[in-house]
Amino acid sequence: MTELSTARSSLVRDAPAPPVRIVLIGLGAFSRSHLAWYTQHAADASSWGIAAYSGRSRALADKLDRQDGLYTLTERDAQGDRFEVVSSIVRAHPGDDLGALIDDISSPAVSIVTLTITEVGYRLDPDDAPDLSDPLVARDVCLLGDVANGIVAFDAARPQTTLVRVLLGLEARRRRESGPIALVSLDNLPDNGGRLERGMLALAASLSPELVDWISDSVSFPSSSVDRITPQIAEDELRELIVTTGDEAPVVAEPFSDWVVSGAFPGGRPQWETAGARFVDDLEPWEARKLWMLNGAHTLLACLGLLRGHRTVAESIGDPVCRAAVESLWNEDAACLPACLGLDEYRQALVDRFANARIEHRLEQIAADSFMKLRLRVVPVTEVLLRRGELPRAGAAAIAAWIVAARRGLLPPEATAPSAHSGAALSSLLTRLSDVVGASAPFADEVESIRVSYEEV
Numbered sequence: 001m002t003e004l005s006t007a008r009s010s011l012v013r014d015a016p017a018p019p020v021r022i023v024l025i026g027l028g029a030f031s032r033s034h035l036a037w038y039t040q041h042a043a044d045a046s047s048w049g050i051a052a053y054s055g056r057s058r059a060l061a062d063k064l065d066r067q068d069g070l071y072t073l074t075e076r077d078a079q080g081d082r083f084e085v086v087s088s089i090v091r092a093h094p095g096d097d098l099g100a101l102i103d104d105i106s107s108p109a110v111s112i113v114t115l116t117i118t119e120v121g122y123r124l125d126p127d128d129a130p131d132l133s134d135p136l137v138a139r140d141v142c143l144l145g146d147v148a149n150g151i152v153a154f155d156a157a158r159p160q161t162t163l164v165r166v167l168l169g170l171e172a173r174r175r176r177e178s179g180p181i182a183l184v185s186l187d188n189l190p191d192n193g194g195r196l197e198r199g200m201l202a203l204a205a206s207l208s209p210e211l212v213d214w215i216s217d218s219v220s221f222p223s224s225s226v227d228r229i230t231p232q233i234a235e236d237e238l239r240e241l242i243v244t245t246g247d248e249a250p251v252v253a254e255p256f257s258d259w260v261v262s263g264a265f266p267g268g269r270p271q272w273e274t275a276g277a278r279f280v281d282d283l284e285p286w287e288a289r290k291l292w293m294l295n296g297a298h299t300l301l302a303c304l305g306l307l308r309g310h311r312t313v314a315e316s317i318g319d320p321v322c323r324a325a326v327e328s329l330w331n332e333d334a335a336c337l338p339a340c341l342g343l344d345e346y347r348q349a350l351v352d353r354f355a356n357a358r359i360e361h362r363l364e365q366i367a368a369d370s371f372m373k374l375r376l377r378v379v380p381v382t383e384v385l386l387r388r389g390e391l392p393r394a395g396a397a398a399i400a401a402w403i404v405a406a407r408r409g410l411l412p413p414e415a416t417a418p419s420a421h422s423g424a425a426l427s428s429l430l431t432r433l434s435d436v437v438g439a440s441a442p443f444a445d446e447v448e449s450i451r452v453s454y455e456e457v
Helices: 029-033 035-041 059-066 098-106 135-148 162-176 192-204 209-218 235-245 284-307 313-317 320-334 343-354 370-377 379-387 393-407 423-433 441-455
Strands: 020-025 049-053 071-077 080-086 089-093 112-115 181-185 223-227 251-253 258-262
Touching: 020 035, 020 089, 020 098, 020 162, 029 035, 029 071, 029 251, 035 049, 035 080, 049 059, 049 098, 059 089, 071 235, 098 162, 112 162, 135 162, 162 181, 162 192, 162 209, 181 192, 181 223, 192 209, 192 223, 223 284, 258 284, 284 313, 284 320, 284 343, 284 370, 284 379, 284 393, 313 320, 313 343, 320 343, 320 379, 320 393, 370 379, 370 393, 370 423, 379 393, 393 423, 393 441, 423 441
Parallel strands: 020 049, 020 112, 049 089, 071 251, 112 181
Antiparallel strands: 071 080, 223 258
16 A cells, blocks of 8 residues: 655656546545545556546546546554555546546447446336436436437437436447447445346437447446445544645545456456456345345444434444344344355454444435335345245334434435324335335334334433
8 A cells, every 4th residue: 555644745646547448427435445446456457547427516526637536545444544545547527527428438448337326326216217207317318309309419418317328428339339338336236237237228218229229239237246334524534634645535444345246348347356356157145245234234223323322333333222233134134145155254344344433434324315225225135034924023123213213303304204103104104115015014013113112212
């Protein structure tokens, strides 16, 4: 690692930048602690540069642009901080720089597009089709129809949603005959590559059958499971890091990092395995282990921890009540996962990671979009156990904690947050989470019983 002294006042690239061959969409802290870090540590890093695009804000892109894409990654544990300058990002753009994005995706030199846009950023319905109840999606689908019918020129289209912006890049790539490309989701979604593929094909059908055929033939959608706790930096901490590193856009992460990938890269890829990534034929069990055990426990801790007056994951896992709830959740997860995944070791590693008080992972941050997170991280295990005739009490506890925390206004506002106490309202709520869950009267009784106990906290 490159150690930085407190005397360093700025970041300056002192070697030629690698050529841009990867497009990163979702220029947040996580993509920089994960994808960019793995790319820098690959044995062939000098051949793989990244053009990165932010979300709605251009502030981060402007900061990185002033630093030639360089930033400092601080690995933080009980022993202290270790600083490393990451140089794999060559260019940074605001997310609405559509012209540059289309040029990059359609460039023959680019062979990979990655997306780190959070679960809700895909704007897909439960069948992985464009969610037409979303006004922005409905607008962009109409826009694709207007482009297809010649009402709006291709170059004049200005979509608002990420997947449609990527789609226009793919259409430009098809027209330029720039060759095959891989689209890689790095978000916490089960079968994230499959969901991305289905969503893109559905959107492409609104533009042209030729694009549908070309995507089917020339675009791969590898699935991946990514794992590295990367909290949002508090303002006072950010000021300290800026002084220490001379970096306007620092990132803080835990030392632990894991990446499991499954799928083809027809245009080539970095040698990420030399940086520790694993390439497997069957991603599903690895994906489930991470999604259920790490992310599921995070969602439970966010709701129950806030109820019990905690601010961070470290505070919550140190609370015997929260710790017992998490252990019970992991017991249910383990009953639905293959033993060959090293579950005991992974559980112990999670406890150690959660207890790292120097990683201030705030519960309010984790609690965002908790309804969708419950559906993806807790409900799948609950469904398996219910189908086996078992009563998943830990799953019920996670849902009950969410209900009470939401009713008390402890969670970020959500359209699906529960607002009533009646049995009918609970049944309807559980059905929105899952038909299987909603159909189980014993499970509803368990949720209600735990909810009542949490109301007394």
